[in-house]
Amino acid sequence: MTLPTLLCDARNRFKQHLDSCDWSELTAGRKRILEVFLRLASIEGYSAVTMRTLAKEASVKAASIYFHFPDGRSEIVCQSLRWHYSNWGYSILQAIDKISEPELFWDALVSAVARSQISIPASDLWDLLVRMDRVGGFLEVEFRQEIDDWLDLCAGLFQASAAAIGYTVDRGRVNMIMSMLDAGSNWGQWNGDAADLDAIAEQATIVSRAMLSAPMGRLKRTTTPDEVAKQE
Template structure:
């Protein structure tokens, strides 16, 4: 299934970036360690997450942590941040690839964005850690540069869909949309299964309203009426 031209370009760029990482060795235990790190770093403070503290949180010995991450804490930091956005991006692309029109693509992206933000606690934890790093500058430079690139890369998908829907000068509108969806846990009720759909519909309507009010819309040409045969 082919995507609209601008969306295809943004999609391929995002796909190439995610394809750089090899997760063949990503076991359930490694994922548990990465998720535990995110939680501890945001609740107890980044500098307090020692290998011993991390091991205690998941009920293993510190030596077991080193078995999975031989390079220690810095490797865990980099991998936890990277794994989160890799899974996020993969879900994002998967939703887009099932769509035809630009509006369907936009709505699918909003659905994935909101659903993951509300249903996965690590989404907020990741955002908090990134925000804290902007102030304290404590993350390894390698992952900071990578995150900066990611935070420029995925909004291009929204911009591309908006462009295909006929919007121009939509950079600011898209960044507002992303900020609103990133903060969904602060304005949405904590969803249960039957309520999530209504939250998605509300978020979709909000994002369309933001786009319509903050971006320029290209006037659509009226179809030329055919002259009736005599």
């Protein structure tokens, strides 16, 4: 069996975006700084990671950080998040790349996202920084657009996969499912065991299918007292 063209196209766009990130010039020094930043920010919080702390934990001099990243902290933040979503994306792609059955594709996609979200601490950091940027706007404009494009590709992959198994869902429904997966570290309460991660991924798959098939009505907005008075 082959996948529908719509789903193949969504998967290809997902892969093409990942391949567009050129890491050929990522030296061992630059890579270490990015990975240390992600680790520290995941543990201590984004704002707590100073250049001095980063240099100490990476076992380099502060000046060498600017040698690797001339634009300093802003460049490190963008590149570390880009490095994370590249690794995250390729792990998802690896899980779905050889699957040709639509039903299995959906399960593999949801399972892979759930596993990555829970087992990689930087995944929660990524989500947090994206939400913080929505409020504070601290990321560079170009990189913010890149994030939006990436999230759109992810949502498009879920939407095409849902359509392939018979569900016509809008982005609102897709966003609900993705939000459920993003919160996996909260509801999954992973104990670090591989078997427990398998069980959480299976639960995520079951819940995602229930969310696909659940009726979806518009939420009714509560009428305020002022609006009631105007109606009278």
